[in-house]
Amino acid sequence: MNTKKGSAHPYIPNSAPEVKAKMLKEIGVDDIDELYSDIPETLKFKGNINLPQALPSEYALKRHVEEILSKNQNCEDNLSFLGGGCWQHYVPAICDEINQRSEFLTAYGGEPYEDHGRFQALFEYESLMAELLDMDVVNVPTYDWCQAASTSIRMACRITGRNEILISDTVSPDRLLVINNYCRPIVNIKTLKHCPKTGAIDLNDLKSKISPRTAGVYFENPSYMGFLESQGNALSDIAHENGALSIVGVDPISLGIIVPPNYYGADIVCGDIQGLGVHMNYGGGLAGFIATHDEEKFVMEYPSRLFGITKTAVEGEYGFGDVAYDRTSFGLREKGKEFIGTCSALWGITAGVYLSLMGPEGIQKLGKTIMQKSQYAMKKISEIKGVKAPLFNAPHFKEFIVDFNDTKVPVKEINKSLLKHAIFGGKDLSDDFPQLGNCALYCVTEIHTKKEIDRLVQVLSDVLNRKEIKKRMILK
Amino acid sequence: MKTTRLRKFHQAKWDEPIIFELTKKGERGLLISEAEKEIKESIGDGISALPDNMKRKEAPGLPEISQMRVLKHYLRLSQQCLGADLNVDIGQGTCTMKYSPKINEILIRSPKVTELHPLQDESTVQGALEIIYKLDTFLREISGLSQFSLQPGGGSSAIFAMASIIRAYHEANGEAEQRDEIITTIFSHPSDAAAAASKGYRISTIFQDKDGLPDVEALKNAVSNKTAGLLITNPEDTGIFNPIITEFTRIIHDAGGLCGYDQANANGILGITRAKEADFDLCFFNLHKTFSSPHGCGGPAVGALGVTERLINYLPVPIVGFDGEKYFLNYNLPRSIGKVRGFLGVFPVILRAYAWIMSLGALGLKEAASIAVLNNNYILNKVKQIHGASAPYAKGRHRIEQVRYSWEKLTEETGISTEEISCRMADFGFHLWSSHHPFIVPQPFTIEPTESYSKDEIDEYISALNEVVKEAYQNPEKVKNSPHNSVVHKIDNSTLDNPEKWAITWRAYLKKNKIKE
Numbered sequence A: 001m002n003t004k005k006g007s008a009h010p011y012i013p014n015s016a017p018e019v020k021a022k023m024l025k026e027i028g029v030d031d032i033d034e035l036y037s038d039i040p041e042t043l044k045f046k047g048n049i050n051l052p053q054a055l056p057s058e059y060a061l062k063r064h065v066e067e068i069l070s071k072n073q074n075c076e077d078n079l080s081f082l083g084g085g086c087w088q089h090y091v092p093a094i095c096d097e098i099n100q101r102s103e104f105l106t107a108y109g110g111e112p113y114e115d116h117g118r119f120q121a122l123f124e125y126e127s128l129m130a131e132l133l134d135m136d137v138v139n140v141p142t143y144d145w146c147q148a149a150s151t152s153i154r155m156a157c158r159i160t161g162r163n164e165i166l167i168s169d170t171v172s173p174d175r176l177l178v179i180n181n182y183c184r185p186i187v188n189i190k191t192l193k194h195c196p197k198t199g200a201i202d203l204n205d206l207k208s209k210i211s212p213r214t215a216g217v218y219f220e221n222p223s224y225m226g227f228l229e230s231q232g233n234a235l236s237d238i239a240h241e242n243g244a245l246s247i248v249g250v251d252p253i254s255l256g257i258i259v260p261p262n263y264y265g266a267d268i269v270c271g272d273i274q275g276l277g278v279h280m281n282y283g284g285g286l287a288g289f290i291a292t293h294d295e296e297k298f299v300m301e302y303p304s305r306l307f308g309i310t311k312t313a314v315e316g317e318y319g320f321g322d323v324a325y326d327r328t329s330f331g332l333r334e335k336g337k338e339f340i341g342t343c344s345a346l347w348g349i350t351a352g353v354y355l356s357l358m359g360p361e362g363i364q365k366l367g368k369t370i371m372q373k374s375q376y377a378m379k380k381i382s383e384i385k386g387v388k389a390p391l392f393n394a395p396h397f398k399e400f401i402v403d404f405n406d407t408k409v410p411v412k413e414i415n416k417s418l419l420k421h422a423i424f425g426g427k428d429l430s431d432d433f434p435q436l437g438n439c440a441l442y443c444v445t446e447i448h449t450k451k452e453i454d455r456l457v458q459v460l461s462d463v464l465n466r467k468e469i470k471k472r473m474i475l476k
Numbered sequence B: 001m002k003t004t005r006l007r008k009f010h011q012a013k014w015d016e017p018i019i020f021e022l023t024k025k026g027e028r029g030l031l032i033s034e035a036e037k038e039i040k041e042s043i044g045d046g047i048s049a050l051p052d053n054m055k056r057k058e059a060p061g062l063p064e065i066s067q068m069r070v071l072k073h074y075l076r077l078s079q080q081c082l083g084a085d086l087n088v089d090i091g092q093g094t095c096t097m098k099y100s101p102k103i104n105e106i107l108i109r110s111p112k113v114t115e116l117h118p119l120q121d122e123s124t125v126q127g128a129l130e131i132i133y134k135l136d137t138f139l140r141e142i143s144g145l146s147q148f149s150l151q152p153g154g155g156s157s158a159i160f161a162m163a164s165i166i167r168a169y170h171e172a173n174g175e176a177e178q179r180d181e182i183i184t185t186i187f188s189h190p191s192d193a194a195a196a197a198s199k200g201y202r203i204s205t206i207f208q209d210k211d212g213l214p215d216v217e218a219l220k221n222a223v224s225n226k227t228a229g230l231l232i233t234n235p236e237d238t239g240i241f242n243p244i245i246t247e248f249t250r251i252i253h254d255a256g257g258l259c260g261y262d263q264a265n266a267n268g269i270l271g272i273t274r275a276k277e278a279d280f281d282l283c284f285f286n287l288h289k290t291f292s293s294p295h296g297c298g299g300p301a302v303g304a305l306g307v308t309e310r311l312i313n314y315l316p317v318p319i320v321g322f323d324g325e326k327y328f329l330n331y332n333l334p335r336s337i338g339k340v341r342g343f344l345g346v347f348p349v350i351l352r353a354y355a356w357i358m359s360l361g362a363l364g365l366k367e368a369a370s371i372a373v374l375n376n377n378y379i380l381n382k383v384k385q386i387h388g389a390s391a392p393y394a395k396g397r398h399r400i401e402q403v404r405y406s407w408e409k410l411t412e413e414t415g416i417s418t419e420e421i422s423c424r425m426a427d428f429g430f431h432l433w434s435s436h437h438p439f440i441v442p443q444p445f446t447i448e449p450t451e452s453y454s455k456d457e458i459d460e461y462i463s464a465l466n467e468v469v470k471e472a473y474q475n476p477e478k479v480k481n482s483p484h485n486s487v488v489h490k491i492d493n494s495t496l497d498n499p500e501k502w503a504i505t506w507r508a509y510l511k512k513n514k515i516k517e
Helices: A017-027 A032-036 A058-069 A093-099 A116-133 A145-160 A173-183 A203-209 A232-241 A329-335 A345-382 A411-420 A450-465 B037-043 B067-079 B102-108 B126-143 B155-172 B190-198 B216-222 B245-254 B263-268 B309-314 B347-384 B408-414 B418-426 B455-474 B476-480 B493-497 B506-512
Strands: A164-168 A188-192 A214-221 A245-250 A268-272 A288-292 A307-311 A318-322 A399-403 A439-443 B147-149 B181-185 B202-206 B227-233 B258-262 B282-286 B303-307 B319-322 B327-330 B403-406 B444-447
Touching: A017 A032, A017 B347, A017 B455, A032 B347, A058 B102, A058 B126, A058 B347, A093 A345, A093 B067, A116 A288, A116 A307, A116 A318, A116 A345, A116 B067, A116 B506, A145 A164, A145 A173, A145 A214, A145 A245, A145 A268, A145 A288, A164 A173, A173 A188, A188 A203, A203 A232, A214 A232, A232 A245, A307 B493, A318 B493, A329 B190, A329 B202, A345 A399, A345 A450, A345 B037, A345 B067, A411 A439, A411 A450, B102 B347, B126 B147, B126 B282, B126 B303, B126 B319, B126 B327, B126 B347, B147 B319, B155 B190, B155 B227, B155 B258, B155 B282, B155 B303, B155 B309, B181 B190, B190 B202, B190 B227, B202 B216, B216 B245, B227 B245, B227 B263, B245 B258, B258 B263, B263 B282, B263 B347, B303 B309, B347 B403, B347 B444, B347 B455, B408 B455, B418 B444, B418 B455, B418 B476, B455 B476
Parallel strands: A164 A188, A164 A214, A214 A245, A245 A268, B181 B202, B181 B227, B227 B258, B258 B282
Antiparallel strands: A268 A288, A307 A318, A399 A439, B147 B303, B282 B303, B319 B327, B403 B444
């Protein structure tokens, strides 16, 4: 483009006509089209791609994109109680400072010599997560929790030589969709009933379904619905007694105050690190982790990169490299473990920065604050007539189900009204979990102030008790 | 004639400890706002709600470090890392290490992006949905296919999604059990084989003929009523365009299979040739490569997955629709494979790709592709003149966007390997990658210049290559013992494959080396 006018696009230096001519001359061709001589005419696309008018001016581009983005309303201008796998936590300034660094942002496949810093930062991420999780092996991040759970399941199947997984029926519908597609047709996924009172997995149902085919039992702490599965030991014991593995999904930000799954027998732990210093980014901040003990039979089943620490030719110098690279699909193609490619490494580095900043006390205090604020929210919400939170009689972390069944007002209508007051109400569960009736999943973190929680409660009770909900919308 | 300078480079070397070694009891990196007094009075410590068996009694063993020291640590680590913004990053062939425009970084840092929750009401995210929808329509034009999903979190995830759609399609036709084989080629990305195998497929790999192209006779022998589909790149990782690609897709279609196009190598052919004309049923583009989103040390990323009309119903849900007034999420895809990633994909990557395309427009995309090809053939001409280097296959022909070269002759004559040359290139501030495994091309190296680097920068890279080759012949020990100017010296890889010694975390390192903190 623009070559006729003699100006190169700023992103394409060698489109400057003189440079281009010089290079062509050196190759010995007259026209760039000649370089495409291997492409048959029948395959060549005639004409121009149908795209909008270009905006080569940086200012024009900025204006154009900002105008589109201005149509978004976000969780800063509104008061949001959305969670369900992507959470609004405070992102420390240094997290952004580091992940915006050109060196990390634009690096990729360098060797440990060019990219020593990338290897060290990701090794440190693995190591910091390992402390939080009390496990000795953590991978370089995979795409997200959905993928981490899926791969944990496939690992369990390879380790045990079995092909059936029992999974709590309270996991997120999104996650279950990913797991089901990732496992089909290799692994059978069977769901386990939960206790309608506590949400916990029904142990009798587990005992009746577990068999010599079972590779693993998968459950989450806290669950998608926010309650804690406190019988982790019993679940792991039943799995182990039957030769199966205990696989636990966990929200790592809870682990300052809640025991890591290793304490109740987990063999493989997975989850998402988005809460650890990464902005929500409309879901683009997700990144998954997998952790195990340092046993060869587990390590050799990871598909992921595993960065390890080693020595160099110089005494006292740390070097880094890929541990057991030959297990990966980079090493062995289809004979490797699943597959590996670009995933979510930058968020791993960011989570490492976050955990370094938080330290042991910070992560404890954060957990405590979230417990206090979410309990306060549940208590206050429950004071509204006809509304109950939490739905399940169990301890909760950060998220909880608000039961609106007795109000007879559909969550959809409640949320519509809340939106008019610049409040994003909790995720409507009535489609995904019809057996719960008219419920919503609320998320309260350290960023919510008392004043904001009180405002939610005030608006909710106004919305439910006054005329804001039109009669025709009321459930029969 | 001006001689190209050989830079007297030295990588930053901070001798920076491991983060745990920085701990000082009582230091704090960040303080958390505590719950308000009234909340505490109403709730208590909050932790009492936990049953005893769920309470973590001892704090996790994270380090205690003051804020500036944490900052300094990570800044120093960043300095010990060469991104495309610093490096002339043409030595990482297949990965399209192009310029990621800074304006796009400004755009993605807007709170209108960072502070969006993926479950917000559609009415509050019309801007985000508009970007997703419009990028989808751009990619339809660029590929000629009918609909894109921007959900997959990378190229390999998109390949897995293609394999999933291929399977779902055959399931719908009652042929899923019978059609249990996917065909790929040895010069296609390892994930074309590996992700399809993860979907339960047996893999049949077509090797190259004497010209470096996948052998069409081998393909004819491989297809059968067991064939589910083909996953293939074109140009392949050799940078050679397969001119009879439509014969490949025809053979697969005749056998009842579907054809998936891995467009990881699309950077040289944007606006030149499309998936549609080559009769592909599915394709994907890496938005983090071809469409300029930065690689971020390995993600986050997007593998934008496109399909023809008849496969739209199989895509992951949701896709974004537009009713003439507003954008909406469409979950109504009756044969959908489900999902391959949480929510809608990596929105910042999608936004950067949108902005990059808008900056260039149709002519600009074609110009980017053409210059990428010009740069590549310019380098090809230079490398062919380096003693000991060669460009196997397609003798005398031009290449598209990259070339897989060989140091075979140099290794024979000097004993110096690709790996050692790469180590020495690091001393000049450059990266040189070998190849995916297996090494079909002996002592391979793969260069892909993209459109982003100036002729002078390319010349500088070539002059470093020339220097290293000169040393290989005249002073091989210098190359063998390299790097000399990097952060660290020759790494001892022997522990990394040894379960007794490998250490994937600091705590494992301390345990295995019996070090007390």
